[in-house]
Amino acid sequence: MTDHLKPQEPQASQDPIKIVPADGLPKSDDGLPPWLEAQLKVTRAETQDEAEVHRIAAMNQAIAMAQRLHRERKQLEAKQLSAYILSALCIAAALSLLVALNQAQLVLGIFGGTSALSVLCLPLIIRWHQQELSHGGGR
């Protein structure tokens, strides 16, 4: 049994108010009667004996489980990392698409605007061309 697991001595300083029991027997600081304390001491010792029987097997089993847990944790972390990277790529792709669409719109706008301007200017161009032809014909 380790020091940590040893039964603790009742400390008067922790609990200065002592309950005087009717049977006159001393009690621990939390009201545990001596007979119960003695029985619990036996129970505690027997539990430790019981634990000791399986200690080596239990520790080996726990080590194997820990290695599996650790592996699973690493795999989970790797999966999470992949998910983060994939998410980042998706966001980047979506942003690129938006920018591209925006640019396409701009191109379309320029193209559309130029086309509209060309259509509007077409009669003027035709007239100018006709004038040029008539002038040329007159020369």
Added chain:
Amino acid sequence: MSQNPFGSRQALDKRFEEAYGAIYAYCRHMCGDPELALDLTQEALARAMANLDRFRGDASFTTWAIAIAVNVYKDYLKKKRPELFAEQDALNTITDALQKKDSLEQQVEGRAFQADLAKELAAMPPQQRQAFVLKHLVGLSYEEIAAVAGCPLGTVRSRLHNGIETLKKKLGERGWP
């Protein structure tokens, strides 16, 4: 496994050996079944080993490991509410006692007490049982119990006091002492 916070392998093994007994005692008296207690203990130890890098050292290693065991037991209860193990436990303990060679009468009396204790612990409200087991069957201090249970010191004292009063009464009805 995770990084060793104690430097040497020997120091780590020693901490785990100390914690093992305490964890087993906690699981054993919380669930009342030795085999289940062993499974829960292994699970708690495995989680502790796998998460060693999360041990910060602000509590003792045993207290930290018991806090993990508390969570393992809670998880177990969430998955499957155990039936009353006390009856099965009583039968096991008396059968074991009869197989012992020396001082049979004393052994049977001791085992009979343990069987009655297991029944009464199983009937106790979970928080009182936890405080009682941690104090009197694991050996933690009030402060450590408060840290493990996540409640104020006064609450621990109150739970323990009520638990002991109930236990004394119930064991008295069974003819103890």
